[in-house]
Amino acid sequence: MKIVLATSNKGKVREIIELLHDREVFPYTDLIEGFEIVEDGESFKANALIKARAVYSALGDENAIVVADDSGISVDALDGAPGIYSARYGGEGASDRDNLLKLVEALKEKGLSTSPAHYTAAIAIVSREGESCVHGWMHGDVITELRGENGFGYDPIFIPSGYDQTLGELPNDIKKGLSHRSKALELAKILIDQIKFLRSHAGSAATK
Numbered sequence: 001m002k003i004v005l006a007t008s009n010k011g012k013v014r015e016i017i018e019l020l021h022d023r024e025v026f027p028y029t030d031l032i033e034g035f036e037i038v039e040d041g042e043s044f045k046a047n048a049l050i051k052a053r054a055v056y057s058a059l060g061d062e063n064a065i066v067v068a069d070d071s072g073i074s075v076d077a078l079d080g081a082p083g084i085y086s087a088r089y090g091g092e093g094a095s096d097r098d099n100l101l102k103l104v105e106a107l108k109e110k111g112l113s114t115s116p117a118h119y120t121a122a123i124a125i126v127s128r129e130g131e132s133c134v135h136g137w138m139h140g141d142v143i144t145e146l147r148g149e150n151g152f153g154y155d156p157i158f159i160p161s162g163y164d165q166t167l168g169e170l171p172n173d174i175k176k177g178l179s180h181r182s183k184a185l186e187l188a189k190i191l192i193d194q195i196k197f198l199r200s201h202a203g204s205a206a207t208k
């Protein structure tokens with residue numbers, strides 16, 4: 001059963017494939033040409049569903065189970081910014097590093113060197129059975145000093161609650177155990193396995 005990821009973010013692909021380890025998972029760009037998806041939803045959930053629906057219909061394969069992730073970081077001292085705009089906080093086409101440096105600059109402009117913050121991940125699942133969305137969060141603090149190269153995006157300035165190192169410094173395995181994405185995927189796995197169960201029993205039910 002093909003699980004197709006509706007993302008072009010390599011950091012997400014790596015993490016999601018690791019977290020869905022015993023399932024056949026690959027990015028949609030292994031199957032069809034990548035295409036621009038306009039994420040004009042008002043929430044992480046709305047954007048995740050937009051991405052999953054767009055890839056599901058572009059694939060035209062009723063057996064596909066399409067999984068999308070919309071995620072971002074929300075900083076208390078910036079009234080929750082960048083939130084759903086995390087991917088383009090530094091402007092259209094901004095790189096992860098541009099986005100991170102923009103966040104550091106915004107904190108410094110307020111005379112701050114740290115602020116409570118949290119990551120949100122919304123994971124949408126679209127298949128012929130229907131569509132659903134689950135969430136996961138990870139709380140901690142952002143700092144204005146970049147520390148470490150692990151993870152991706154804003155990780156070098158994010159210190160998860162209970163730790164004193166950033167996700168850039170901590171081994172990826174630590175992030176796997178506590179990230180917004182891993183929490184949401186634990187729930188998504190239940191829904192994906194339900195779809196598998198329904199499909200494997202659909203045939204036997206029909207023959208009774």
Ligand SMILES: O=c1[nH]c(=O)c2ncn([C@@H]3O[C@H](COP(=O)(O)OP(=O)(O)OP(=O)(O)O)[C@@H](O)[C@H]3O)c2[nH]1
Nearest residue numbers: 007008009069070071072073086087152153154155
């Ligand atoms: O340091 C980080 N560690 C994470 O674990 C994480 N999860 C999300 N993000 C950031 O939030 C935005 C997602 O935007 P996003 O959901 O639109 O994804 P994207 O545009 O990169 O790819 P796609 O999935 O839309 O194709 C991007 O700026 C990511 O850097 C993270 N940053």
Ligand SMILES: [Mg+2]
Nearest residue numbers: 009039070087
């Ligand atoms: Mg995006």
